[in-house]
Amino acid sequence: MEDILNIAQLVVAIALIIVILVQNKGAGLGGVFGGDGNTYSTKRGFEKNLHTITIVLAALFLGLALANFFI
Template sequence: MQTYLIIAQIVLAVALTLSVLMQVKGGGLGGIFGQADSVYRTKRGIEKTLFILTIVLVVLFLLVSLLMLKLS
């Protein structure tokens, strides 16, 4: 059981790192193509999906970490 949790934690850590690195700081993905950063806008499409995925990965990582702590 402990081995599976360690593998799950490694996979979650890599996925979480990638999801954070894929997010563009500031104006979102539009900033890559020169869109103005001063305009307030909401996350849409893939930006919103990536944002929610990052939150889900953080929660799963914390749950696996706490479960490992409890079982050790």
């Protein structure tokens, strides 16, 4: 059971890294710390899907890490 969780966590981690690297470079937290406020726009299409996939993969990674910790 632990081996399955470890392999699943590894696969999710690699997928999460890939999805994060594919995202736009200007979409980070730069605007929070005094970046250009005129570049803000609503996420649409592919960018919105990447954002959603990133959140799902991060939640899945966290869930697998907790499951791995308690088992």
